[in-house]
Every structure is written in C-alpha cells, then in structure tokens.
Amino acid sequence: MSSRPVPVLPMSCAAEFRALVESRRAIRRFTAELVPDGVILDCLQTAVLAPSSCNLQPWSFQVVRDPALLQELHPVCLRQGAAKAPLLIAVLARPDTWRQACADVIEHWPEPLVPERIRHFYETIAPFQYNQGTFGLRGFFKRLLLRMTGLKHPVMRSPNSHEEMRLWAVKSTALAAQNLMLAFQSHGYSTCPMEGFDDMRLREVLPIPPHAIPILLLAVGKEGEHAVYNPRLRFPLEGHVTWH
Numbered sequence: 239m240s241s242r243p244v245p246v247l248p249m250s251c252a253a254e255f256r257a258l259v260e261s262r263r264a265i266r267r268f269t270a271e272l273v274p275d276g277v278i279l280d281c282l283q284t285a286v287l288a289p290s291s292c293n294l295q296p297w298s299f300q301v302v303r304d305p306a307l308l309q310e311l312h313p314v315c316l317r318q319g320a321a322k323a324p325l326l327i328a329v330l331a332r333p334d335t336w337r338q339a340c341a342d343v344i345e346h347w348p349e350p351l352v353p354e355r356i357r358h359f360y361e362t363i364a365p366f367q368y369n370q371g372t373f374g375l376r377g378f379f380k381r382l383l384l385r386m387t388g389l390k391h392p393v394m395r396s397p398n399s400h401e402e403m404r405l406w407a408v409k410s411t412a413l414a415a416q417n418l419m420l421a422f423q424s425h426g427y428s429t430c431p432m433e434g435f436d437d438m439r440l441r442e443v444l445p446i447p448p449h450a451i452p453i454l455l456l457a458v459g460k461e462g463e464h465a466v467y468n469p470r471l472r473f474p475l476e477g478h479v480t481w482h
C-alpha cells in the first residue's frame with residue numbers, strides 16, 4: 239500500500255472553496271465572448287479528478303464550440319436562454335466502457351509493476367461485478383446468487399442489471415459534472431447545467447454512442463445581463479440531514 243505526505247492546504251482554503259461554491263449560480267444569459275480552449279482543457283482535467291466507482295471513470299464529454307452545431311443545439315435544448323451560450327459540453331455517463339477501462343487501469347498503472355491485487359481486481363472481480371451479459375441474464379443469475387449468499391453475510395447487491403449499470407455510471411459522472419462547473423467558475427466563467435433537452439434529437443446532432451447517457455448539457459460562458467432568474471433558495475438543512 240503506497241503512502242503519501244498529506245497535502246497541507248493554506249489556512250484560507252475552506253473559506254475560498256466555500257466562496258467559489260457560493261459564487262456559482264445557474265446562469266441563463268451569456269455574452270458572446272468565447273471560452274479559450276486552454277481554459278476548457280484545464281476544466282476538463284479538473285473534472286476528471288472526480289472520484290469514480292472502482293476508478294473506472296465512466297464518463298465522456300463532447301465539447302461543442304462550432305457555431306453551426308451550437309445553432310442546431312438551441313432547438314434541441316427547447317430554445318432555452320442558457321443554450322445560447324458560446325460553449326456547450328455534453329456530459330455523458332458511460333455504462334458501456336467498463337471493460338476497456340479495466341484494461342486501461344492495468345495499462346496505465348502509474349508504477350513500474352502492476353500489483354497483483356490490482357491485476358486480480360480488474361481482471362476477475364470487476365468483470366464479475368459489471369458484466370451483466372446478453373439481455374442482462376448474467377445479472378439476473380448474479381442477483382439470485384447474491385440473494386442466497388447474502389443470507390449469510392453482507393454482499394454488494396448492485397449493479398446487477400443493465401438499468402443498475404446506468405445508475406452506476408450516472409453517479410460518478412455527476413460528480414465529474416460538478417467538478418467541471420466549479421472549475422469553470424474558478425476561471426471566471428459561468429455555467430448552467432441543463433437536462434431540458436430532447437435526448438433523441440441530441441443524438442441526431444452529436445455522435446453520441448448508443449449506450450451513452452447524456453446526463454447534462456452544460457452551457458458555459460461569461461455571464462450576461464440579468465442572467466440569474468431567481469434569488470438563491472435552499473431548504474433548511476435540518477429537514478435533509480439525520481445525525482446518528
């Protein structure tokens with residue numbers, strides 16, 4: 239097990255992080271100013287620092303800067319104000335990439351030798367967990383098996399269907415999406431996450447792989463006039479937190 243020095247963050251880090259998070263709002267009007275590619279790249283690199291299930295990084299991003307494509311995407315996004323941004327990023331959850339990702343972990347392992355436990359996990363355990371088989375049949379039998387073995391001791395009961403694989407991928411991808419928004423915010427660019435779009439028509443405009451799930455179209459740009467529609471509203475924390 240490798241150990242590392244615990245990073246020492248500046249004293250003000252918590253306050254600065256809180257200020258960054260507070261400064262992000264859903265922005266519905268953008269100026270025409272373009273977002274430099276260097277900024278986009280830096281933000282994507284920050285996005286993929288998000289944690290992911292078994293580090294399989296089940297996400298991909300399609301970066302749309304081309305004005306003609308942006309124009310086509312506006313009606314796809316139901317002609318929302320935010321969709322007139324100079325940059326749209328389709329954030330895709332990828333329940334379909336785990337097999338390649340298992341191979342990639344071993345190929346890109348950041349040490350000269352791949353530890354045996356890592357090799358075993360990504361060659362044996364992970365395929366057992368994530369391979370649901372044709373028509374989800376393997377998943378079905380795994381569910382039965384786990385129901386039996388789960389009588390005796392705790393077991394991991396999902397993902398054991400194609401539907402659960404979708405949820406599995408969406409969880410990790412949502413974390414990357416939040417990183418992405420905060421990264422743009424830290425560069426002085428605003429964002430609006432949008433699920434208000436026509437998934438079917440989106441696939442006619444962008445080459446979205448058939449099993450990929452577009453979880454959000456992220457609008458990005460410089461904040462325009464009257465860009466925030468409502469004051470911030472959050473429910474009191476007491477109603478949403480249980481302390482044990």
Ligand SMILES: Cc1cc2nc3c(=O)[nH]c(=O)nc-3n(C[C@H](O)[C@H](O)[C@H](O)COP(=O)(O)O)c2cc1C
Binds near residue numbers: 318
């Ligand atoms: C999953 C998700 C989907 C959203 N879809 C849209 C959308 O289609 N259009 C839009 O204008 N805002 C959309 N929003 C933004 C929310 O309306 C906004 O985050 C919420 O009202 C809270 O405001 P705030 O982000 O400024 O704090 C979405 C946010 C999330 C997390």
